[in-house]
Amino acid sequence: MNLSITIDHREKASQIPELLADEAVNLNFKTLKSGDYLVNEQILIERKTANDFALSMLTGRLFRQCGKMRATGLVCLIIVEGNPMDTDHKISTEALQGALLSVMVRWQIPVYLVWDKQETVNTIIRIGAQNMKAENNSLAWQKSGRKSSNSQVYFLRALPSIGPKLALQLLKKFGSVVKIVQATSSELESVDGLGKKRATKLIEFFNKEIYRL
Numbered sequence: 001m002n003l004s005i006t007i008d009h010r011e012k013a014s015q016i017p018e019l020l021a022d023e024a025v026n027l028n029f030k031t032l033k034s035g036d037y038l039v040n041e042q043i044l045i046e047r048k049t050a051n052d053f054a055l056s057m058l059t060g061r062l063f064r065q066c067g068k069m070r071a072t073g074l075v076c077l078i079i080v081e082g083n084p085m086d087t088d089h090k091i092s093t094e095a096l097q098g099a100l101l102s103v104m105v106r107w108q109i110p111v112y113l114v115w116d117k118q119e120t121v122n123t124i125i126r127i128g129a130q131n132m133k134a135e136n137n138s139l140a141w142q143k144s145g146r147k148s149s150n151s152q153v154y155f156l157r158a159l160p161s162i163g164p165k166l167a168l169q170l171l172k173k174f175g176s177v178v179k180i181v182q183a184t185s186s187e188l189e190s191v192d193g194l195g196k197k198r199a200t201k202l203i204e205f206f207n208k209e210i211y212r213l
Contacts (some may be wrong), residue, residue, distance in 0.1 A: 002024060002026050003025040003026065003039070003128040003129065003132065004028075004039070004128075005020060005027050005028075005037055005038070005039055005040075006027075006028055006037070006038040007028070007030075007036070007038075008031060008035070008036045008037070011036050011037070014047070014117070016117055016120060016121060020124065023125055025125070025128070033068065033072075034046075034065070035069055035076070037124060038074075039124060039127055040128055040132065042074060042075060042131060043076075043077065043127055043128070043131060044074040044075070044077070045076075045079060045124060046069060046076075046077070046078045046079070047078075047079050048078065048079070048080050049080075050081060050082030050084045050086065050087050051082075051087045051089070053087075054084055054087040054089040054096075055089055057096070062099065062103070063102070063103075066078075066103055067107070070108070070109070076109045077109065077110050077112060078103065078111045079112050079114060079120050079123060079124075080111060080112070080113050081115070081117065081120055083113075084096055084113075104155065104181075105177060105181055108152060108177060109155075152176070152177050153167045153168060153171065155177060156170055156177070156180070159202060161198045165193065166193055166194060166198070169191050169192055169193060169194070173191050174187075181206055185199050185200060185203050188202055
């Protein structure tokens, strides 16, 4: 079975479809009500340049888009090309941090930062490949009967050094993404298999490192 990607027709000018066409994937275009790319009919991706991310944050469009994405019931992801701290828009570090945390914690949509369009393509392909290999467990994305924990696990897998097993361990220990983000380093270290090094990376990620490229 080949990877299937539905692309919103408004993305044609981005050159991403041309790059995807060089891969062994099935592409089709339509007007998506939400998001820019629908992978395997299960994973919805919104692609933004750093400038667009900053502008959509200032205008409130970002959070309206998050609401529409979550309403689909699909696994959701936002990919940002470039450094959102280095744009034409004047945004404080605190405001950007608040927006990113709101998207990831309140809306439970991971934000993944990439350097350029080619890395966006590589990310979409990797996500699709992982989805196709997913076994019939809590990480499998199904067209019906999805559990809310699936998107939480997917969010946690995007964190530094966190794989499927640790994602499940974190949810088992803390019960929710919010409590994981609020946990102290020592509390994170107590999770079986996590350890001090990974706990430190998570604390740095939550507090600072995600906002730098």
